[in-house]
């Protein structure tokens with residue numbers, strides 16, 4: 001891994017997350033450059049990918065907004081200095097206190113997922129004599145070529161309002177005194193690398209906008225969610241995702257109406273490549289069938305392999321000897337606590353440091369304390385300066 005301060009890191013207790021701040025900034029600048037050519041585009045970073053306060057602060061300072069899916073995330077963003085009106089709030093199950101917090105902080109809009117939710121927002125805004133801005137999360141019934149657990153835009157998924165109910169819901173909202181309908185929201189899934197999936201979403205949105213226009217309805221904001229994937233197998237060759245193709249897909253295929261703003265909620269593509277989980281080899285264990293490298297990080301620190309069968313590139317930072325084949329496993333009392341099977345790595349010795357790459361998104365934030373393990377700390381490039 002380029003630039004990793006291995007000497008300075010050797011005495012630190014492992015496992016820990018390491019964030020390459022320079023790469024994060026480079027990624028944000030690549031997005032900003034795209035935004036400059038499209039002044040009607042807005043990025044709300046999807047906080048659920050990584051809510052480390054230092055990461056949030058860097059993203060906020062680059063001038064981006066935030067996409068939250070819980071009250072806790074809204075609080076984390078406010079603490080990191082995001083203004084209420086740069087925050088959008090999605091989620092199928094928003095609690096009353098979370099809605100109240102959103103109203104109190106004057107967030108840009110709620111992405112509303114059902115009529116009962118809309119009614120509660122109206123009620124809670126009424127008790128505060130306020131008007132809550134809402135966008136309707138429409139389920140576009142567009143599939144995405146990604147893992148089944150992370151597609152969200154199919155009719156069978158729990159997310160959003162059926163396309164067929166769109167006009168009805170907008171009609172209901174228009175009759176409510178304390179909500180202001182301001183947009184449509186979509187999100188089709190995560191780790192999407194086929195631009196055609198985003199194109200399919202664009203075509204669907206065009207169709208829905210045509211339908212609304214026939215009824216004389218226009219909305220100020222279109223929010224297309226996130227989902228752009230990263231290259232997990234070649235983090236050094238493709239450290240910054242192909243934002244040009246991504247934004248160009250929308251520019252070419254989505255027909256924005258005059259004055260409309262187009263909002264994006266990228267998470268993984270913003271923070272995925274800048275983070276690595278650093279772990280130490282505890283034991284190399286030979287059985288009749290296999291050789292195991294037992295490391296001190298487990299699924300409690302990085303759950304993606306156990307949860308989604310995700311593959312992270314693994315590197316031996318301490319040794320460049322000839323490669324051998326290992327199952328790389330953690331110490332947790334679960335058979336799914338496996339990072340990789342039959343993986344080729346330079347010979348592993350006790351105390352070698354390994355890096356699990358591309359762990360900046362859905363890594364640290366999903367860490368848990370099962371087995372009473374401490375949560376992994378995080379270090380940034382400048383901590384080693």
Ligand SMILES: *Cc1c(COP(=O)(O)O)cnc(C)c1O
Pocket residue numbers: 046048049067069090187189190191225226227228265266267268269361
């Ligand atoms: C998870 C999520 C995102 C971000 O997804 P990424 O794949 O990380 O870009 C954006 N919007 C909503 C509503 C989400 O739930």
